[in-house]
Every structure is written in C-alpha cells, then in structure tokens.
Amino acid sequence: MTKKRISEYTSYIWIKNELQELDWNTKNPNRNSDGQVYTQQECLDNEQIKKQLVKKKPEYVCKINEDNFYVIEAKGQIEEIDKAFQEACDYATLINKSKLIKAPIVSGVAGNDEDGYIVRSAFLEKGIFKTINYHSKEITSLISPSLCIELIENKSSSIKELEINEKQLLATAEDINEVLHLGSINKDERASVMATLLLSLIDDTKPNYNASATVFVKDVNNRAEEILIQHNKRDFFKHIEIKLPSKEEARKKYKKSLVSTIFKLKKINIKAAMFSGTDVLGKFYEVFLKYGNGAKDIGIVLTPRHVTTFACNILNITHQDVVYDPTCGTGGFLVSAFDYVRSNSSEEQLSEFKKHRIFGIEQQPKVASLAIVNMIFRGDGSNNIIDDNCLSVGLKRLVLNSSTTGEYVKTGENINSKVVSKVLMNPPFALKDKDEKEYKFIQHALDQMIDGGLLFAIIPLSVLTKSGVSKKWRQNQLLKENTVLSVISLPDKLFYPVGVHTCALIVKKGVPHPENQKVFWAKCNEDGYLTKKGKRLKNDSIENHLEQIEDKLKLFILNSNTKINNIPEFQKSEKIDFKDNLLELVPEAYLDQKIPTKEEIMIGIDELVREAAAFIIRSKNENEII
Structure with a gap:
C-alpha cells in the first residue's frame, strides 16, 4: 500500500513551538526589534539574505545576531531527514557567500504529528558542516540561542558544557510515562522498557520506524542485547526484553508508543545528556518507579x-x-x-x-x-x-x-x-x-x-x-x-x-x-x-x-x-x-536551642492566651450542654 504523502507544512507549528521552548523570540525581526525568527518568505525582507537566496526560502531562518543566522529546513516524512538536512546546508552555503552575513548553523527536520519528528543539526567548522555534538554524542534537538552563541564563539561543533533544564526533563519523563500508558505498557514494566530503548539508541544507525511492530521490536531488542553482550552483561537481557502483546491491534499501539518515546528522547538530546552533570536516567526512573508498585514493595x-x-x-x-x-x-x-x-x-x-x-x-x-x-x-x-x-x-x-x-x-x-x-x-x-x-x-x-x-x-x-x-x-x-x-x-x-x-x-x-x-x-x-x-x-x-x-x-x-x-x-x-x-x-540531641527574641516571646504569649481563651470557651459550652 502506497504511503500517503504528507507536506512539510504540518511541521511548522511543531518547529515554532520548539523554538519558543528554547527561548527564541519567534516574532519577525523586520517587524519587531526583539524578534529572531523569519518564517519562509519573511527572510527575503532581509536585504543581505535576499541577495544570496534570491527567491529561495527555507522553512525558518533564525537571527542569532546582526551577522549570524541559523537555517532550518523541514520535510514531511521521517525518511526524508537526509534531504531536509542537505537542503538546509545548501541554503546556508548560499548565504555564506555573502561578505557581510553568515549562516554557520543548520538543522534538518523530518516527520509529522502522526509519526513524530527527528532533527539533525550541524555547525560550519573550517568550511565543512559538522554534526553538533557533546562528548562525541550527536545533539538531536533544535539549537537554542545560547548554544548558537557558544558554537560561534568557540568555532567548534563540539559543545563544552551541556545545560539540562531539570523542569523540562521532568516534564518529558511525565510525558513519556503517559505515552507508554496509552500504549498499554504496564506501569511496573515502563522503567525496563525505557532501559531497552536507551540501549538500542547507543548504535548510531537508525531503526526502521516504518517496519511492522514485530520487526521493529525485534530490532530494538537485538540492539539492546548486543550492547549488553559487549559489556559481559547478557544475563540481564531477560529482565528488560520487550515483549509484544499477542493481538495485532495491541501490537501496533505498543509499537507506536515506543517510536513516540524514542523521538521524545531525541528531542532532549538523550545520548549527549547522559554525559552531562545531571543524572538523566535517574530522573526518568524516578517518575516511572513512582507510578509503579514495585518500588514501594x-x-x-x-x-x-x-x-x-x-x-x-x-x-x-x-x-x-x-x-x-x-x-x-x-x-x-x-x-x-x-x-x-x-x-x-x-x-x-x-x-x-x-x-x-x-x-x-x-x-x-x-x-x-x-x-x-x-x-x-x-x-x-x-x-x-x-x-x-x-x-x-x-x-x-x-x-x-x-x-x-x-x-x-x-x-x-x-x-x-x-x-x-x-x-x-x-x-x-x-x-x-x-x-x-x-x-x-x-x-x-x-x-x-x-x-x-x-x-x-x-x-x-x-x-x-x-x-x-x-x-x-x-x-x-x-x-x-x-x-x-x-x-x-x-x-x-x-x-x-x-x-x-x-x-x-x-x-x-x-x-x-x-x-x-x-x-x-x-x-x-x-x-x-x-x-x-x-x-x-x-x-x-x-x-x-x-x-x-x-x-x-x-x-x-x-x-x-x-x-x-x-x-x-x-x-x-x-x-x-x-x-x-x-x-x-x-x-x-546535641544542637543548642535558639534564644527567642522579645518579639518571638510576645507572639508565643499571645498564642498561649488565645489557646487558653479558646479552651475556656469550649469548656463552658460543654458544661452548658451537660
């Protein structure tokens, strides 16, 4: 059956929301002095960009500062990520011919609301667009303004420090917990399912997200088991192996929740985040175990x-x-x-x-x-x-x-x-x-x-x-x-x-x-x-x-x-x-007590008087009833 063509227009709202979450001001810079984001043809209102692109228009161009820009191109199917990324690089290459402005950062976005989204980003280092990374682990989200500045100042595609937004991390963990719940994945199994998915992501090759539930889960399990074998921990695989339900519809729902979880993990740069100072997995486990019964038992x-x-x-x-x-x-x-x-x-x-x-x-x-x-x-x-x-x-x-x-x-x-x-x-x-x-x-x-x-x-x-x-x-x-x-x-x-x-x-x-x-x-x-x-x-x-x-x-x-x-x-x-x-x-048993101030003593006396008065009134009422 031929897969229905989905336009990249469906990704526009998602990209804009992501940019807002990353603290970009998504207003048009030509209309608002604080604005940072051009949407499609709006970038052609910038004289220097128009000189280089003529009539070409990427999905988004973000203004990092007066002479540096960040180009984002989108496609409607996950499998088109290479195309989206290459077109973003092509647009940036045209802009970089200018003597006045540069586009050193690019992102390709592929996907839709139904299947999810994946992102690939790069920085122009010594004339070549190199994957943005932290400890050699790819950054799989869109790039924040502060990170853009760091990349430009350091003239390197490698990030020195990766900041983790703890509030966003917890929100993502709660979100994933809900996704797994909708996939009918038992609450006491969610932490181990998460462990398997994470192990499967260590290999940089992408799984086939369009494969059947059976093929997809087998691939995920094989990847996870292989990593455990490499670390002499194969015996533990039986404790985290993902097992599909028997009914076909249930399998599809289960698989959909797994794919959605992977994309949400990529959104927070899970592989790179693992090397940060934050115990990312600990936060996820905390949420999953909180909803399950096993931890309490x-x-x-x-x-x-x-x-x-x-x-x-x-x-x-x-x-x-x-x-x-x-x-x-x-x-x-x-x-x-x-x-x-x-x-x-x-x-x-x-x-x-x-x-x-x-x-x-x-x-x-x-x-x-x-x-x-x-x-x-x-x-x-x-x-x-x-x-x-x-x-x-x-x-x-x-x-x-x-x-x-x-x-x-x-x-x-x-x-x-x-x-x-x-x-x-x-x-x-x-x-x-x-x-x-x-x-x-x-x-x-x-x-x-x-x-x-x-x-x-x-x-x-x-x-x-x-x-x-x-x-x-x-x-x-x-x-x-x-x-x-x-x-x-x-x-x-x-x-x-x-x-x-x-x-x-x-x-x-x-x-x-x-x-x-x-x-x-x-x-x-x-x-x-x-x-x-x-x-x-x-x-x-x-x-x-x-x-x-x-x-x-x-x-x-x-x-x-x-x-x-x-x-x-x-x-x-x-x-x-x-x-x-x-x-x-x-x-x-050992700390000294504070000496109360005069004010604290007066407050204490006032409270005692009030309590005594209340006690007398209660006693009187009780005596009257008797």
Whole structure:
C-alpha cells in the first residue's frame, strides 16, 4: 500500500513551538526589534539574505545576531531527514557567500504529528558542516540561542558544557510515562522498557520506524542485547526484553508508543545528556518507579542527585578509591562517584577506576539492569554491578595486572584482605523482614572496608535513636569498632512522597570512637528544592543548608579538630554523651536551642492566651450542654 504523502507544512507549528521552548523570540525581526525568527518568505525582507537566496526560502531562518543566522529546513516524512538536512546546508552555503552575513548553523527536520519528528543539526567548522555534538554524542534537538552563541564563539561543533533544564526533563519523563500508558505498557514494566530503548539508541544507525511492530521490536531488542553482550552483561537481557502483546491491534499501539518515546528522547538530546552533570536516567526512573508498585514493595527510594554529589564531594572520592554501594538501586551513588572522578582525573586514571574500582549490588534483577544501563551510558563502570542479596556476598582484595580491585565472594568465606575504601549507600526503608534492618546493611558495608575507609549512609533517624537491637548495634559495634565523624538530619521532604525522616551517617572504619572525639552535628532543613504539585524542583529562593556546611564538613572529615561555628539549631561540633542511656546519635540531641527574641516571646504569649481563651470557651459550652 502506497504511503500517503504528507507536506512539510504540518511541521511548522511543531518547529515554532520548539523554538519558543528554547527561548527564541519567534516574532519577525523586520517587524519587531526583539524578534529572531523569519518564517519562509519573511527572510527575503532581509536585504543581505535576499541577495544570496534570491527567491529561495527555507522553512525558518533564525537571527542569532546582526551577522549570524541559523537555517532550518523541514520535510514531511521521517525518511526524508537526509534531504531536509542537505537542503538546509545548501541554503546556508548560499548565504555564506555573502561578505557581510553568515549562516554557520543548520538543522534538518523530518516527520509529522502522526509519526513524530527527528532533527539533525550541524555547525560550519573550517568550511565543512559538522554534526553538533557533546562528548562525541550527536545533539538531536533544535539549537537554542545560547548554544548558537557558544558554537560561534568557540568555532567548534563540539559543545563544552551541556545545560539540562531539570523542569523540562521532568516534564518529558511525565510525558513519556503517559505515552507508554496509552500504549498499554504496564506501569511496573515502563522503567525496563525505557532501559531497552536507551540501549538500542547507543548504535548510531537508525531503526526502521516504518517496519511492522514485530520487526521493529525485534530490532530494538537485538540492539539492546548486543550492547549488553559487549559489556559481559547478557544475563540481564531477560529482565528488560520487550515483549509484544499477542493481538495485532495491541501490537501496533505498543509499537507506536515506543517510536513516540524514542523521538521524545531525541528531542532532549538523550545520548549527549547522559554525559552531562545531571543524572538523566535517574530522573526518568524516578517518575516511572513512582507510578509503579514495585518500588514501594521493595522499599526503593531514589537518592536525589544533589545529595549523591554532596556525598562524593565531602568524601573526596578519587580514582584510587574502591567504591562500593551494597544497595545500589538504579545506580545513583555510583553514577555520581563516576562523574566526580571523571572531573578530577586523567582519561587513563578514569579508565582504570571504572574498570576495577566501582562495585554495586542490587537484589532486584530488573532494578540492577537499570543501574547497568545507567553506567554503560556514562562510559561503563558496569563490570562489577551484580544482582544478589548483599548480606550474603562479601568483597575481598584482588590484584589484576598490577591493578588493585576486588572480587565478590560468599559471606562466610575467609576474607583476609579487605579492599573497599569508600562506601556510599541508601539501604531500603521499612523492610518488614527482621533479618534486614537498616543497620545490618551498614554493618555489612563496614565489614568489607579497609581500616580508615569512609562510609556515607542515608538511613531513617530511628536507626540512631531506637532502643533494643538498634541501640546494642550502636553501642557494641558502631562505636566500639569505628569512629562516627558526622550525623546530618536531612530535609523532611527529601524523599517526598515517602514520609521517612532521614539522616546522613558518616563513619571512619576501624578506629574505636574516642570519648573526647567531637562529631559534626548538623540539621539541614532545606536543600534548595521546593515541593510543588508532587514534584521537587530546584528553587533559588530556598536556602541550601547542605551547600552551607559542605566545605567545613569536608575539612572536618579530614581533621576533626577543624573549628566549627556553633549555630543554634543548625550546626555544632560536640562529643558524644556516652552517659546517655538512650545513646541517641542525632543532631537534635546535641544542637543548642535558639534564644527567642522579645518579639518571638510576645507572639508565643499571645498564642498561649488565645489557646487558653479558646479552651475556656469550649469548656463552658460543654458544661452548658451537660
């Protein structure tokens, strides 16, 4: 059956909307002094452009500045992307013959509202239009004004820094979740479907979007499996393989949602974004797992990126560290450790680190698969991520080709040589199994560590306040075998909507806690994020207490004699009260109270008077009724 011809006119609204989202002023520059976008023949009103194009007119010409322009050409079918791109280059080449103006940036757009859209962009570098990229990964969206300026100033098609709009990222994740819902893809399968699609995109060759559902999904699965084979992780494919429904109509709907998802991922430059400082996959997984039931059933909460970055900084992760997360979930801490080392190491050092010194365990195979995908996209580091119960697995030192690394062994085997120097972890919350209390995960991690190693763990406050077995652990193991360096109360809504009050525990392994050793206590009520409509978004008007303590805490971890200013109800360095019968190791037990101002006292008195008056009135009314 011949496919119906679709005009490129259908793409005009889409392109204009995309340009607006990217902060282009889409008004005609000839009619508005702030305008930046010519639509079709409008560009011929510009004298210099008309001299070069004569009567030719691209779909859009964007004004970057007075003498630089950005050309966009569109076609109505996805398979016409090469044609759209080439015509954009041809228009730009004509403009570039001018001695007064240049068109160094071009984009070809192909597609329609029904099938979706794809974009190819290039920058004129040394006379050749080269693909715009970030860390060699193609930029697959239209180009923003600020990015155009950067490309021109650097005279290079390679972007140095890729800014990720977190609000747009979350909106795209929600949008994709809805698309997968409309495709009748089970909410608990969406994260693994996403993982497979992302793996399939690593290969730069395009799948046949017009193929049947069966052929298309087989191609996607084959691509994903091949990537896992290359990374010695083929066993995980069975956990993320996409499986089509049996009915033909359902298959078509399923396939349509997959294609739409791929185009939405391309729109946010997913492959390039994976190398940015943002944990892009973490954001997507957060949305998908939020709607599914699986995460709730197994106690998974995703650690926010700014917290994992904070942990890596204060522990000063280096390429020489062996980093371990025994409850790694989707890999948030490991991703941050990798990124932190990448920004502070040579290529050779990073290669050694990712191959030999990142270890993670996740009990749920599907979730472990997500962690593996996360690391593969960032340049690997997936070698030593496994699915298992961490409490039944240990890590011992191993030397491979003169490189220090570790290997997994079963708990109970004689581990003569420990290897882990840094632990980053957020064990599952609220597990009912009595054998899997949060402190047991911490103790397991400490058991794998070398003396002097550092542990950062996010745990419920109750682990450090409860009596019974929790107190015995604090008393007989945590403090008798290690030094507590710091405890930080974290914001109440950090894991919203999960209502667990949490803290960060920082421990030095192997040195019994001296009675005169001071601890850095801090209560961080704010982290620079605002909770609005069920989402937590960065907001510059909100204080960030984690940032405020970060530098001092990093110094304190190196030297506990570092002077810490005593700020009531916020921070203090103070010795542990070993005479405390409860042995509560939380900031609330050690921070000083603020001295109320005269105004605060008067407000308090006023409130007490009002409450007393209300109580008397209520009591009188109740007596009258009686």
